[in-house]
Amino acid sequence: MDLQALIDAASTRDWDTDPEESVSMAVVGLGNYARNVSIPAIEAGDYTELGAVVSGHPEKADRVAEGHDALSLSYEQYAEGEEVDAYDAVYVATPNRLHLDHIRTAADHGKHVISEKPLEATTERARAAVERCEDAGVTLMTAYRMQTDPVIRALASFISHGGIGEPTKAMGEFTFDVLGGSSGPDQWRLDGELAGGGALMDVGVYPLNTTRYLLGTDPVTVDGIARATEPFGSKSEDPGSPRFADEHVHFNVEFATGAVGDFTASFTGKADSWLEIVGSEGRIRIENAFGVNSDREVRIDTDAATVELSDWGLNETVEEFDYFAHCLLTGTPPEPDGHDGLVDVQTMGAVYRSAATGKRVSVDMGPARSGD
Template sequence: MSIDAFLEGFTERDWQEIDADGSERVRFAMVGMGWWTTEEAIPAVVGSDFCETTVAVSGSVSDPSEVEATDVERAIDYEEFVAGEAADAYDAVYVCTPNAMHLDHVRVAAELGKDVLCEKPMEVSTERARGLTAVCEEEDVALMIAYRVQTDPAARRARELLRDGVIGEPVSVHGGMSDEMLSFVDDPDHWRLDPELSGGTTMLDIGIYPLNTTRFLLDAEPVSAYGRTRSDQPEFEGVDEHASFEFEFEDGVLLTGSVSHSACEESHLRVVGTDGQLLLDRIFFPGRPRELVVEREGTRSHVTFDQRNQMREEFDYFAHCLLTETEPDPSGEHGVGDVRAIEAVYEAAERGERIEL
């Protein structure tokens, strides 16, 4: 089969079953009004098809007019959130607070009967991640972990091509991500530099992207892990600045790569197979022009797709699941898998040997 035949017939929103006519919408409470929520999440929801932001939960925002979204009705603090204030004004919550606070905020939402979209990493330890999943199961609310790459048309197209055998059998994967954290985190007391709040690891923050995306693309799980970490600058005392990793998957595929909080902004994931290779370039940063490149039989093809807003796709997908009473994916158990695998990387770095999962 020619590569052109492989590239035909892709539906970008392969999950959508109902019309986006605005007649049905999920109302969100945004829990945590840091820069990611205000600059990425809320603007994405403003232009979404199936949801809207109606409540802001924050320790600093006290008036709806402070939020740049016309549909925000109420601004409440965390104590009011716990007390159930404005609970009738939202259907679901988006939890985007420091990692170690996710469990507590998800528990409040679940006990209020609200479905949950929780940012990654879902928590700072496997134990707390499992507790987060358990509380949602106990309260019978939907839980989705916010792996926005999984709803990006480029990643979904790549997974479809791999399933169709466009590059043969996958043999190895290389992934990486880097940024200059200190350029946007200028406060030494910022939670990302606090190991108790962040989990203390570059892998939990950005290494989770190549790991989780590989799990998604291959539909496979890692069986062992190895890694190394280091920190050079004094600002990273207690948290690592750079990390390298290797995961062996259940089918023998190796994922290798590195992440850094002190390097130029870059991200990629390359899958090498028996008959070709597939590259997702700049895939982990929202708002960046992403590329999907396929090489096969001496032909290099740039696959076309709509450059959709990753956050908007994520919110619309989750809302669509709620409206159609469909179980959202990735699940809490899926998120637990990443936290456990990343813990193994740090155990391996400390012990100097590969850790079986």
């Protein structure tokens, strides 16, 4: 793939075969992201529509349902299968440690599932989610919107076709000021048990998974450092504790191909996100890499040319849900499936073990964290 072909590919859907049907979605969990990002994306999609919303807060569910002409269900009604014919698939957007329960319910009702990342709070629970969907014969997709972004997909193809030679190194950062919005320190993202960790689980997964996708490889070993101050470290100062919520994390990854990764994630500091892939014959740098529907800036330096591109691509959240629906309508397994999500949870668990022990850790060693 040459640079012009990459530019052309970054504004197209390489997976779209234009099916005529659509998929009705039930949204489980009505937090800020689900209400303000995911539901509008579902309604804007070519192959998706909103069928139902599910929440533990009846007034919120009724208000959202009325505003979007959808059914309103409580968690109990969802679990019992009320109005189950009103939707074809389920989007799980609850806190991480609750994903498994809602995935199990969907699988028991024969519904396909797209679950927010990370797939679960621990390796054991992520694996259980994958196995339950496999046993039920339903599709499980991990909601890695970056993998459906045409820009990222085009770059992955460019790299796989030797565009920057042999990839040798990846570097990335995602800093998100989690206390900068309306949510205070009591939010679930700062509860290490409910979230599975802190900054690593919430935003560190982005450079990790996006690099895995771009390079087509998985981690072998990791080492990491995790730190927290009040209110992040108030529950425990031990990164090995299942209640630890990291404020900052720095981790290094050795991939199966021999490439290495160097990543950071933070819950405090000036917001930023970027990713750089270095190869034997060039490099790619993406600014505003992981923000929702961000105007990404991409610089590609190769032996042949240097290209800088901005305001590039499509709304990746709309792409994510349309891609999921397209997979269901065409019987195509999604690329970011449940196993993809499981690998990341397992890898992040290994980072926490490394942070707790001060040692380099193999990714395939044991459960993700104590307290699984």
